[in-house]
Amino acid sequence: MADTERWLELLEEKGGRITGPRRAIVELMANSDRALSPVHVFDLARAKYPKMGLVTVYRTLEFLSELGLVERVHQPDGCHMYLRAANGHEHLMICSGCGKAVYFSGDDLSAFIEKISKESGFLIQSHWLQLHGLCKECH
Amino acid sequence: MADTERWLELLEEKGGRITGPRRAIVELMANSDRALSPVHVFDLARAKYPKMGLVTVYRTLEFLSELGLVERVHQPDGCHMYLRAANGHEHLMICSGCGKAVYFSGDDLSAFIEKISKESGFLIQSHWLQLHGLCKECH
DNA sequence: ATCCTTATTGATAATGTATTTCATTATCAT
DNA sequence: ATGATAATGAAATACATTATCAATAAGGAT
Ligand SMILES: [Mn+2]
Ligand SMILES: [Mn+2]
Ligand SMILES: [Zn+2]
Ligand SMILES: [Zn+2]
Numbered sequence: 001m002a003d004t005e006r007w008l009e010l011l012e013e014k015g016g017r018i019t020g021p022r023r024a025i026v027e028l029m030a031n032s033d034r035a036l037s038p039v040h041v042f043d044l045a046r047a048k049y050p051k052m053g054l055v056t057v058y059r060t061l062e063f064l065s066e067l068g069l070v071e072r073v074h075q076p077d078g079c080h081m082y083l084r085a086a087n088g089h090e091h092l093m094i095c096s097g098c099g100k101a102v103y104f105s106g107d108d109l110s111a112f113i114e115k116i117s118k119e120s121g122f123l124i125q126s127h128w129l130q131l132h133g134l135c136k137e138c139h
Numbered sequence: 140m141a142d143t144e145r146w147l148e149l150l151e152e153k154g155g156r157i158t159g160p161r162r163a164i165v166e167l168m169a170n171s172d173r174a175l176s177p178v179h180v181f182d183l184a185r186a187k188y189p190k191m192g193l194v195t196v197y198r199t200l201e202f203l204s205e206l207g208l209v210e211r212v213h214q215p216d217g218c219h220m221y222l223r224a225a226n227g228h229e230h231l232m233i234c235s236g237c238g239k240a241v242y243f244s245g246d247d248l249s250a251f252i253e254k255i256s257k258e259s260g261f262l263i264q265s266h267w268l269q270l271h272g273l274c275k276e277c278h
Numbered sequence: 279a280t281c282c283t284t285a286t287t288g289a290t291a292a293t294g295t296a297t298t299t300c301a302t303t304a305t306c307a308t
Numbered sequence: 309a310t311g312a313t314a315a316t317g318a319a320a321t322a323c324a325t326t327a328t329c330a331a332t333a334a335g336g337a338t
Contacts, residue, residue: 017305017314039295053317058296079218080295093261104255107248113270116243121275122232128213130267131252136260156285156334177324192288197325219324 003030003084007069014067024048025060034099035073035081073101076132093131097138104131142169142223146208153206163187164199173238174212174220212240215271232270236277243270 007026008018016022024045029036036044042057061082064070071085075094083092083101090103113124146165147157155161163184168175175183181196200221203209210224214233222231222240229242252263 015314019305019315021316051317054295055297055318056316059315074213074218079213093255093259093263095261096264102259102261104259106255107251109246112246116232116245116270117272120232120241120243122234122241122270122272123278124232124270124272125235126271128267128269128271131255131261131263132265132267133256133261133263139262154285158286158334160287190288194289194326195287198286 001031007064007067010067010069011063016063020049021045021052021056022060024052025057026064029061029064029070029082029084032084034101035075035078035083035094037078037081041082074128074130091129091131093133095135095138096132097134100135100137102135140170145169146203146206149206149208150202155202159188160184160191160195161199163191164196165203168200168203168209168221168223171223173240174214174222174233176217176220180221213267213269230268230270232272234274234277235271236273239274239276241274 004023004027007030008023011022011026012018025041027048028041028044038054038057038061041061042052042054045057046052061070065072065082068085070082072079073081073083073092073094075081086092086103088105090105091107092101093104094101107129109127109129113127116122117124143162143166146169147162150161150165151157164180166187167180167183177193177196177200180200181191181193184196185191200209204211204221207224209221211218212220212222212231212233214220225231225242227244229244230246231240232243233240246268248266248268252266255261256263
């Protein structure tokens with residue numbers, strides 16, 4: 001709702017044009033609470049914009065990803081899914097029942113990473129952390 | 140070396156037959172310190188067993204994965220790579236320079252997960268943690 | 279050692295996903 | 309309203325994975 005407009009504004013600021021297909025995809029992605037595969041986005045978006053092409057879905061997801069609005073999410077059963085991006089340092093918790101994805105923050109691995117880093121000689125630049133389980137509704 | 144035989148024994152115990160192609164793949168996977176894609180395994184294994192088929196690589200990796208001997212590794216630039224499995228609760232640290240993968244243990248997220256769990260109503264069943272950086276040799 | 283059952287293999291075909299190409303269409307600054 | 313050009317979608321292409329199937333080979337039984 002509110003995010004949709006903000007996304008479209010940013011898209012425009014960055015030199016993109018606002019079009020029907022893009023509007024449909026942005027509406028979807030900005031308001032989805034689960035990670036979606038390109039094909040899934042395609043299917044959902046065609047409800048709003050029937051002549052949507054799958055190629056446009058790929059291109060738009062790529063564009064939104066460059067703008068930092070969506071990001072790729074890896075899951076055990078699908079590694080090319082997209083979800084609205086995190087705000088700052090957040091990680092994902094995903095429900096294996098319904099697919100609901102929720103960002104959380106507050107993890108503090110810095111001390112631990114420091115320790116591992118010292119012991120191993122590795123220079124750690126980033127980390128992935130993801131929690132898998134069942135949401136309130138699914139258990 | 141030692142692991143190779145152990146893997147083959149387990150494979151046999153579970154009703155599998157020991158064959159040339161499997162021996163070549165097991166030797167590779169049991170001794171590799173980096174995650175390998177099926178095609179990469181294929182190329183390397185053909186050195187030992189020239190008439191190896193790519194399909195056999197897929198099938199053998201799947202089998203070894205069912206036996207808990209290898210596991211799939213996700214990386215920013217490739218999500219279908221395989222590596223010898225962890226021993227118990229371990230996570231991976233991967234060098235973005237050379238691909239070297241090292242397991243570490245000692246992370247303790249239980250208190251944090253407990254907190255997130257309470258706040259969100261999620262029942263957390265497992266977690267992914269992965270560190271990305273540069274190994275001693277690569278920086 | 280030989281035989282026999284059947285697991286395993288690899289060539290091939292089929293599938294599904296992602297990318298490239300290109301003529302047509304739509305956006306938006308003027 | 310017009311025109312430059314960004315964006316689109318159909319079609320073609322590339323690529324990774326899976327399914328099919330006849331030939332082969334492993335290993336238990338004899
Ligand atoms: Mn992945
Ligand atoms: Mn852990
Ligand atoms: Zn759920
Ligand atoms: Zn390295």
